[in-house]
Amino acid sequence: MDFHVASKDQPTPMLHGEDPSTSTKTAQSTVTCMYQVHLGGCWRTVTSVWTKNMMNHSLNIFVESKEPNHRHHCKIDLAPWHFWGKKSYKTFDVDGLQIDVYWDLRSAKFSGSPEPCSDYYVALVCEEEVVLLIGDLTKKVYKRTKSQQSAADTILFFKKEHVLGKKSFSTRVKFDKHKKENDILVESSTLGPNDPEMWISIDGNVLIHITNLQWKFRGNQTVLVNNQPIEVFWDVYAWLFLHPGSSHGLFIFKPSPSRNSSDDGTEEHNDSSIKKDHSACNSSNTSHCCLFLYTWKIE
Template sequence: MTARSQSLSTSDAQPFPQKLSNDPVTNKAAQTTVTCVYQTHIAGFWRNVTVLWGKNLMNYSLSISVDSVEKEGVYTCKIDLKPWHFWAKKGYKAFEVDGNQMEAYWDLRSAKFSGSPEPVSDFYVVLVSEEEVVLLLGDLKKKAYKRTKARPALVDAMLFYKKENVFGKKSFSTRAKFDRKKKEHEIVVESSTSGPKDPEMWISIDGIVLVHIVNLQWKFRGNQTVLVNKQPIQVFWDVHAWLFCGPGSNHGLFIFKNGEGEGESDEEVEGEEDENGSKGDESECSENSKYFSTHSYSKDSKFCLFLYAWKIE
């Protein structure tokens, strides 16, 4: 069965099964991307929904992908938010996932941004299945429910994985919420890898330096557990490319993970993720179960942030 798309906005878009690549676009395009993977309950199954925000010199983009439980692959609804196409900043599209109709609504006309392609306020993006809001992003929740006329989900979608590609010279920033019930934190990585002094690196959260590495040329890989509002956060880093590769040829990698260390090694920093970045084991339950998919739902799943920092000159 192929995915079909219906559009009630000005343009038509054909969702298609695809694999999400872990590689960013070429450095010439310098496209900043943010990938967020949510676990949601859709049409009787737990499914991963991947939201990909992108920004380059020309425009913003938004792509929503929903995992299939009937075959390998995902169904994708892509939205280009070109600045000269004002209508695209608010719209609606319908598409099918395993024979079930999905509806995507968005309003980004007043969205506020802070350097990242992911908005910080004054927007909503909604995914509806069977008249239920299975995913709601943004702070304009009342407007979102009024527009969709759909009921809230019995179980809220859970963000368990975030990946961001950022470009900069010495400073790289992102934000993350390590606890769904608490506020978002500002994360900044700063480095000094050139000049007469030995290379150094600082990692701060909410303006407080929690990791300071001197003699970075000898400590370009490592990990440390820090406390953020009394909550332990594991921090991994690998910046070999910053020191020993050509400018812009590769990235530094930073991983932020909830919880105390459980025997992880530095090698885990270089580990490969699956297409959606998850390292979780497959569920042992039957694929025919109406309440489980290949990724079982767990409220105790640990959030993980991957920051790919690309140095440009």
């Protein structure tokens, strides 16, 4: 889909990857991560969904089945009044395989996201191997489960996050599993006498600054992050022309193959098209992760 300047009076089409079922009534903070995991002799997609609102805080884990269009499900309730469940385990069946899920979130630290940022673990164990480990308490996992590390590397290839805020939206992502995690910050100024503008920063450095946002509410640009080209796409039509909270802005951060870039670390990207589906980011042969960031402006 080509980017273009749209009239304020015309509806804007949704970019692929949006959640059409998400509305003002259902908007909440969620973090979805998709992993390639070697389980039961084959590669499967395992999805973790962290969700938090005023009444609920939970982690749902979905494991792809060999049966078409079917996933196995395990839910962990993280509500504060369920402290007894902050460290526990569950067992469920995946195509005849027993999967043990161990977690310890008693000391987990959060930074505004439903997903913890440190001091926790969630582990999936199958046939005495830790096939998926989420979190940073690695030593405690192997000691508790008495299991060994899987011979196959787990790959995080896709992350999607819904963030609520007024002027700024932040998240974290590891674009390359072999490199450090990156901090992403999107800031905006859409009210007041000045022309609306937007800043996109990674690790504290402003890499994209858009002025006259009312005419450039859709666009794309490639930036360098640790010598890795990252294609950044944005669509913030909803920020400017729709009622606050009725829809969201969308940002896509997609690692691309290394290539020569401009001296200042940024380059314009001539191909103004969003990839048609998430499968472009889904490959068990890559160590890169694609990020979809949905930004909901609240009053």
